[in-house]
Amino acid sequence: MYLWTILIVLFLSLTCMTNAATPKDALVIGANTEIYITHDPAVSFEVLPNAMLKNIYAALVKIEIEDEKFVVVPDLAESWELAPDGKTWTFQLRKELVFANGDPLKADAVVYSFQRVLKLQKSPCWLYSDVIGLTEEGISALDDYTVKIITNGAPPNIVLTILGGNGIVNPKVVKEHEVDGDMGEAWLTDHTASAGPYVLKEWSRKISVVLVANENYWQGAPRIKTIIIQDIPEPTDQLLRLKKGDIDIAWNLTAEQANSLKGSPDISIVTTPGQSDEYVGMNAGWGPFKDVRVRQAVKYAIDYDAIIDKVMAGFAINNQQFLPVGYFGYVENNPYYQDIEKAKELMAEAGYADGFDVELVTNTTERRRTEAVVVQENLAKIGIRAEINIMQASQMYAKYREQGLQMIIAGWGVDYPDADALAHPFANYRVKQLAWRCTWYDDYAADLAEASGKEINEDRRFQMYQDLTNYWHIYGPFAMLYQPITYWGVRNEVKDYDKAAEGYAVHYDLTEVYK
Template sequence: MKKCGVCIGVLVLMAMFGFSASLSYAEVPKDILVVGMQAGDVVSLDPAKAYEFASSGAVKQIYDNLVDFKVGDYTEPIPELAESWEIGEDGKTWTFHIRQGVKFASGNPVNADAVVFSLQRVVKLEDTPSWVLTQWGITPDSITKIDDYTVQVVLDQKYAPGMFLSCLAYTVGSIVDPAVVMEHEQDGDMGKAWMSDHSAGSGPFILEQWNRNESIILKANENYWKGTPPFKRVIIRDINEPTNQMILLEKGDLDIAWDLLPDQIKKLRDNPDIGIYETSTLYTRYIGMNVGYEPLSKSEVRKAIRYAIDYDSIVDDIFQGAAIKTQTFIPKGMFGYNPAMPYNLDLEKAKKLLADAGYPDGFEVDLTCYPEPPAPDIAVKIQSDLAKIGIKVNVVQMVSAQLYEKYRAQQLQLVLAQWGADYWDPDANAKPFAHSTTAGPEAPIKQLAWRNKYANVETSKLVDQAAQELDKDKRAELYEQITNMILEDGPFAILLFPLKQYGVRSTVKNFIAPPSFSDYDFFTLSKE
């Protein structure tokens, strides 16, 4: 009988770990967790370089940060290696007190020297994700050791605590073992080449092997400070096709299928051996409206478009229920979320708004989208919806690279796009959606509002104010004000946030659906 490539890979892994080839993979002991996911985007497993979906998630299993988020609650950072911290009177000097007694997998102590080295290393290497730290004005000189378990970080100005702490919880905030890293330095690279496929962390797992385009194999860190990891090994199988993930999950060859689509989720719901878990994501689908295109310059026209869209049909029919209808730009589950949804399908109101704006007979406009599903289906639905109020929509499909090049150059009229926050703070969405003091080339923040030639001095000031507000309640009020203003006047029709859905074998316990792999910790699981 011919064996598939995935099955052959499974047999190879079984042989590596000493299991008999006569066993089915479903009989692998409960102290091994097998996860199927699309892991082909991994470039490096060095936390100073890792920036892709799967690499960030793998790094999460290997390293600890000063702070973290509790799985399922991303509104407030919690202590991890830093057991406490305080902000100086100037609002920009942060002092972190490091938890004592923690060791790296090597047995070396986690201390202030390790924290200073790790953060300075990110800044010095200047790799892709380094901006997450350097955006705060952090330089190597602004990270200093006060004593063996105290570190001071000075920012360029005061910022809301949640913003900075959210970034420290991201991949680049991982604390690495200086002795191990520098032992493998080559030509002044601070261990970067070696760290690509080796590890030097204090997290629950150690990188045992990365087989490119096949698997990432993690083994338990016996020195882990929170206790013995629940699995001797975690095997992350690189399985690009969601259908193959579903088949292997049904057979018991996978414990978790990470990338299932709504069609597959429906097929699995009646399987008593599989649980379905879902959660909102950080990625919003929206329509951008370029106010430089004359009809879209009028607020009444933009409102008419929002009232003409059948949001429920997009969620129920195109996404098959695997999405949350949302009309504001901060995702549900993040601090600052605004549940306001004033726009429901109302064609008469939409027609009146068009007439009030001087377009009683509608107008013609191009809607650009990329060809990957479900974008074309959404675009055709928008085309149909707007036709009912007299707006003729020409759907233009364009590969993503070309689409975003034109979008960033303000050259699209209507665009169907998506946006994902880089970290768990509302500022990550407020700046792109609501900060633009000018639509011209001198605009300080050239993100989504700017791409649609939308300038709003008032919301821009409020975004800056919210970024520096230290009082959490006052900050929440500012984001409610900002999101309401963009909801009323902005250049967007926000459609939804897709759900992330997982298939999990019933033998896996304590699974909580994460918005992304980089937000998850396999240490919290167990397996019967």
């Protein structure tokens, strides 16, 4: 391993000194790797490492993009069926599957991998235990190629998208490296026991993460043979090295830097809708915000286009619902726009023609501070005098979780690609997430969110989410500012990165890439 580190550093140094393009069969990514904690698929819950784990571990099923929508397709399982009880799933594995080291991959590995997630009880566990109701006893191998999984009856899209998020580990290798009953967790921090297209060669903290092609991958070894994620914390350094050709992809460019590259003959900006929402939240249990007309007035006061154009430099989508683009149940629905006169009328009807004072809280990031200033200026036009209070994120969220804020600007990420993952936080106060933090105790919305998450008929379920979205737009305590756009600077020698990154981080498939 030490020798490999020296070789990688030498390779990167020579590339920088000679200003030469990176090798044709290698992909060099410049990124801030501080977020890396582990390569254990049963433990990792961070976005960048998880995206790479999708390229290291194979799963029962995987998520791809078709017609700009997420769809579930076969991976290790070539087929599956759901029993009439709506709970019991049977998966048929492909024959001749092997792990990267050549060991056979059979049903016992699938059973072990899911039971391991449940036993370790780390960050991803709740998706399996709480959302789809997996238990250790409910996962079994009927034979070498057949796996039975019993769920709580969650709709098929929820079950399949969550099952597709767990990489299958090699039980033999993991057990060989178990220490004090940790099920190999310590060893899997910087090793892999996988069957996906790549294998972790080495992780040198704050230097690089190196992946090499798995020649035993069931779909054939990928065209790019080596992936090097070089730790470059500063966006300015990433930009410089991208322009010189020292790296193929810059991960953390600022919006201004990305825009400066548009029209470059050597570099393209690749974009995809981000998997999060940015919003203004109002405490529906506090003073003027108890009145739905005031909440609507706020929604009509905000200049959404200005925030997207000026704060996000165009790297955002005007999406005013809680469902991101591409998700089940999504239909474009943006009823609000800046209409100051309408907002003033609503304020007057609610008895607040002269406005009121409110504390607007956000965190210390430059983007959020700028958003707060824009929102403050917008609200002033209808008489709402917002005093901005900048807090450390930890302090802000602690107070928010106690229902202690009057107004907040924040964001919400997505844990799994289904409407259920957003409907509950934003509309169901009973789960004690965002609706609860904003004291929006609306039983109709909560009931509909719960019922939609249990409905098996996909057509009925789709309509239920439409009904919930329309109701939420009118009565909810949120003004959705935008859905971010994720972007990268990519050298033009790199082909089909747009296909690889479409839907990041739900979908991220570097087997699509070549030079």
